[in-house]
Amino acid sequence: MLKNKTVVIGVSGGIAVYKTLDVISRLRKLGVNVNVIMTKSATEFVTPLSFQSLSQNYVVCDMFEDPKTWDVEHVSLAKRADVFLIAPATANVIGKIANGIADDMLTTTVMATKAKVLIAPAMNTNMYENPILQRNINTLKELGYNFVEPESGRLACGDTGKGKLASPEIIVDEVVKLLSKEQDLKGKSIIVTAGPTVESIDPMRYITNRSTGKMGYSIAKEAIERGADVTLITGPTNLTPPQNLKKLVKIESAKDMYEAVLENLDGNDVVIKSAAVADYKPKNYSNKKIKKSDDDLIIELDRNKDIAQEIGKIKNNKILVGFAAETNDLIENASLKIKKKNLDFIVANDLTKEGAGFGVDTNIVKIIDKEGNITEYPKMKKEEVANIILDKIKELLSV
Known part of the structure; x- marks a missing residue:
């Protein structure tokens, strides 16, 4: 059922980037085709080669790098996606999407897609609880964007509270739910x-x-x-x-x-x-x-x-x-x-x-x-x- 499905994964910069490798591995085992877009900050935590090896597709990092195909890259990826997952999603990326800012490959492709978008936030507790971020999240929810709630626990900064990226199992379950939603009311x-x-x-x-x-x-x-x-x-x-x-x-x-x-x-x-x-x-x-x-x-x-x-x-x-x-x-x-x-x-x-x-x-x-x-x-x-x-x-x- 999932073999003809494509998930585009946007990876933004945060210590939880390594967990996204596990997400890709699990999706590939289910037969899902995975394409990855990394922000420049994300590449400081994990190399694009790691994501390329697991996804078995080239990784896009730069709006202006030499194209691998003659398609317009962000439009091509946007159309290809059945689900667009952003994990981890930083406060910065969430803020950009909520306010229509498209200044890198990830945010530009999200702007161009009509696929279901699933956002998995990961950040410091105080950042997550900031009313500006919560306003941005609520704006996106009202627009139909889906979210995987972060977990509570000890964070990389040493604080304890809500902000940990949801476990790869939970993220993959949510992706599969979105991929499996039937078009059973089509034509009605x-x-x-x-x-x-x-x-x-x-x-x-x-x-x-x-x-x-x-x-x-x-x-x-x-x-x-x-x-x-x-x-x-x-x-x-x-x-x-x-x-x-x-x-x-x-x-x-x-x-x-x-x-x-x-x-x-x-x-x-x-x-x-x-x-x-x-x-x-x-x-x-x-x-x-x-x-x-x-x-x-x-x-x-x-x-x-x-x-x-x-x-x-x-x-x-x-x-x-x-x-x-x-x-x-x-x-x-x-x-x-x-x-x-x-x-x-x-x-x-x-x-x-x-x-x-x-x-x-x-x-x-x-x-x-x-x-x-x-x-x-x-x-x-x-x-x-x-x-x-x-x-x-x-x-x-x-x-």
């Missing part, structure tokens, strides 16, 4: 709704909810990686949309989202309604800021259209997936929504549980299908929940 078109909606009161004030969009964005990202054509319809969030979307539609109000879903419904096979859409909107919008007075302010609310319910009436053969975020009577409330909205299944989560719901990177869900079958899942990353949802959709598509 999916609408994903995400984030909150905003219902304006006046030019300054609005009603919204606590949704950050993380669950919907995770679903969109994982669906793209599995080959689907994804239209993401999103309310206001601070997240960076995943790369390679078929279409991105930014909306504000529930009315905007309803119209956007209807407009894009034709030509899509699946609708995943993970957005937290406001149930109500102010009955009257004021064009001018409502001035504070000595009296209480009473705002009358009208009910918004239930988007999932409206889609359920006209979905025909499309698969419709709903979400239920509840604080009580989770199973009962979620089950009622399946029938009312003509859903194929619903993803239910209890907002009162730690690690579930809005603003966190994890979720704890129960999936209920139209036959009433309930499958419970432990706390896991939202990316894992996304793939469970997509697995269930894949089953329904093949029926």
